[in-house]
Amino acid sequence: MSVLVVTGTSTDVGKTVATAALAANAVAAGLRVAVCKPAQTGVADDGPGDLQEIRRLVGDSVRLVELARYPDPLAPDTAARRSGRRLLELDEVVDAVRALDAGYDLTLVEGAGGLLVRLGVGGFTLADVAATLVAPAVVVVAAGLGTLNHTALTVAALHSAGVACRGVIIGSWPAAPTLAERCNLDDLPAVAGVPVLGRIPAGSGALDAARFAVRVSEWLGSPLRTKRLAGDASVVL
Template sequence: MSGRILLVSGTGTDVGKTVVTAAVAALAVAAGERAAVLKPAQTGVAEGEPGDLARVRALVPEVTTRELARYPAPLAPDTAARLAGAPPVTPGEVARAALRLAREHDLVLVEGAGGLLVRFAGSGTLADVAAELGAAVLVVATAGLGTLNHTALTTEALAVRELGCAGVVVGSWPRCPDLAARCNLADLPAVTRVPLLGAVPEGAGSLAPERFTGVARHTLAPELGGEWHSPEP
């Protein structure tokens, strides 16, 4: 029997996608599940340097991690692969790797590169991986001004392709949220028509594993294994 597969996409780059991925994995591990994180393509990091999966392992030491390809240029995977003279990772390769991990794990998280339609190979994107697997996508968004548009575009792209959206998580909730951020907690579900499933605080990625799991529990919704509830509109 295969485990669950959940894809994680940002609305763009630097939105807290890796920390949210680690938080979902941490709660699965705390619940006694075997969790794995698959990074199809790591860009902007040279061989031997710590990438996104090193950060995941630091936060969740018990998790299994796998990286399929690494390209040094900080660009979209398809472009970075071309500049490196290396083969790109295709959506089919990503899907097959996820299915292999699912045979031995209860939960497999596939962390994309930037946004949903960033290209892995040719025109192939994380959306194509989701279609091949029949898996839902968890969208990680920013907290502040502009996030309603970016997040709605991402969830609409999923809907147009008839792909499932597990919900939205704010990837880096500020210590001192401004008016826009506070309003966005109520507005995101209304604009995207998918549930808001958490708001992980900024700085969570620097915590020790035990503390990080506690923060994940209090800032992710029950659908992701936590205790957080979206504020009433």
């Protein structure tokens, strides 16, 4: 069993599509996959959230678990206080992920916003969740100017928390990259100290599930690679 945490340098960098791609890659390898989204914000109770987007892109074979939902598009702890709803607790999130891990080959945990966004009681973050689970992380990053600094800071924060970072995924790679974007692709490994694991083309979230599944290996490599990222040394890439 394996757990892999998916975080980002900020909001709107493509975490959900990258999580869907990792899930689809693992499903293609014949793995049983679960995705946990501890907190969803900015969505009405009856509205479609990030997990529904993952369902649309990957299909019904993936187990999806959301622990809390808040209507305001804010950090989860702030959104919880404004709505009068309960805040998540670290142990609650960890226990839910461990329960999924006991029944699935791979459990992906998608954060909200960036790594150090406060998720609930005591201001715990996704870094705290990963550290408690002793789970590695991948970081979804932007392609353009500013991404070198944001990525280096996020990877450094993971390392400071004792969390292994497997690498970064560029969440929205443009069809016609600028000079800055092309240079960032070369510079990211040196600046962040971790590999670039893949590039997801801009607009990939608009694909249907069939085309998404076909394209995923082009973006992330071998279907077995996702499980290897989560720490299963038995998988040879």
